[in-house]
Amino acid sequence: MLTLGEVAATAASIVEMQESSGAIPWTPGQHTDVWNHVESAMALVVAGRVAEAEHAYRWAVETQRPDGSWPMKVVGGDVVDASGETNMTAYLAVGLWHHWLVRRDSAFVHELWPSVSRALDWVADLQLPWGGVAWSQEWDGAQPHRVNAEALLAGSSSIHHALRAGVALASLLGDPQPTWELAGARLAHALRSHRDLFLDKSTFSMDWYYPVLGGAVRGEAGRDLIASRWDEFVVPGLGVRCVDTNPWVTGAESCELVLALEAVGERDRAARLLADVQHLRSDDGAYWTGLVYPEAVNWPNEHTTYTAAAMILASDALADRTPGADVFRGQTLPAFDGLAVDCGCPSALSAHEVAGLA
Template sequence: MARTAATIAAMQEPDGAIPWTPGDKTDVWNHVEAAMALLVGGEVEAAERAYEWTLGWQRPDGSWPMKIVEGSVADESGETNMSAYLAVGVWHHWLVRRDADFVRRYWPAVRRGLDWVVSLQLPFGGIAWSQAWEDGSPGPVNADALVAGSSSIHHALAAGLALAELVGEPQPEWELAGGRLAHALRDHRDLFLDKSEFSMDWYYPVLGGAVRGEAGFGRIAEKWDTFVVDDLGILCVSTNPWVTGAETCELVMALEALGDRDRALRLFADMQHLRDDEGRYWTGYVYPDEVNWPGEHTTYTAAAVILAADQLSGTTPGSDIMRGTTLPRMAELGLECGCPSGEVAQGSGRS
């Protein structure tokens, strides 16, 4: 894993950005995931430069541009799940390093990001996918909510609440938003945009912590045979014979969080055919043609592998970041959908 972390650091740009591949776009979600992996893999200086990069690109409203290519904005739109994810990275850094100064430095950016995200919550509880930017100012909101993106936001809100407790600045509106969001992900899937052909739409409510326990096992069982390809990994899209390493490792982490270590370990072993001799990872594999496609190694794939390896092995305290035992649970209050409140069933406090 140290070798793999070094391959991510080798693709980092001079200003600290971590693009998908050299010369490709950087987005703050995958960038933060890569920073987390760098920390796990011992590339501390590279991880610190990556986090510093996030501060320079956050906008006054709390969002980040969707795509940045070699120091220039390629897509000004703000995507909510991307702008929420710094909270996860900062909590992960705290778990690994216990650096209070780091938390204090990044807390204002985390707060602005999550405040912006919560401001785009829809009446049914999902979070609007994105907001356009035009001529340097916010534009229309895309009112569709995505299951995967909202699930990641649920995780980020929990991390944000943990940080808020740490710095002594409670954020009750985040807890309210997180509880409503969890309820929507569990009970109102039909109100989200239908992206059910993507495997992320399937496992992300489990990975993001909104669906766990028996409900989590049930959700995984629903489409196991649709997406899992024996000995290779999982499909990115159900209609294409293409297994991808990042999605496979995210499912690994979701399974381990449920306590299903046997299948998690097997899938993690299955996807290692994507590793090359230098410790890099191909994005995916088209199995009818027996070819790696696209012909590139991606930082986000390597990062997902490292985080999955850490969770499976428990090597660092950050191995809990997806399992979430250090994160608060959010009670379902203020529901506007007419459902009975799930506060009693969901509970509150530490999970």
């Protein structure tokens, strides 16, 4: 686990790369996407850099489109990829719930709630009949266009997490959102029972652990899922491969697996993995993206904000230094178990279940 001084130095490395607009790009000169931007804001809250974090959150509010989505890539204020990605758009809900857990600032929750509401409404509208969520929507000029009607397992797992956070925020504000609850129940069922219906990205480690990280698969089932491919992705002493066939370990994926392990009670193994990946840390507290082995070459040759953010959040979860440590563990979040769909009918809940939420 990182010391308080190390957390402060790593947060400073994120702030150093934050743009004057509030945007937090991957690294200076590269693009900002709202998912990694929010992840960095969460880490800044953990480190006590609240002003910079809230500047980042307000950038998200200011750049959200009328339909609730964000462009996939923004460079220096210019949109370079206008496509809207559902899991990126949904993640603001997780960030705002995390901010509430740490800060208990009801005024800030009220300020961002309209943006979270528009975002999750847009995401829920793109849910597919069998429960997964379409991964993106293309834009034609200034207008939304074709929906890419296939679902990504990792992305939908993150959306499941965001829907839980959204429902928690809705409860906090007394503004029930039964549509999100229904979408979350259908999505949870798909992530537990119909993972074969998602696009096959099984060479990527994210598809392996994300159903656990996103909260749909927990307990013994979660531990079994992590055990099923551990030897394929985890390199002892170095971290987690991004892709199972490539000799490249990455800090962000390693830390996300730390968070997934912690969420299913594997805290000792999580702590060892976090320690293993500290070879990516620079003297100033910034983090390299990854390491190619056995050459021991950092690649790409850059420090990234999202890697630094993942390190802070993983360390916070293990140290329990802030109430935000629960955001991935999810004990403060509602579950959709009571609304699980029948295996014979994955495309819809019964009329009785719908009426029960009305």
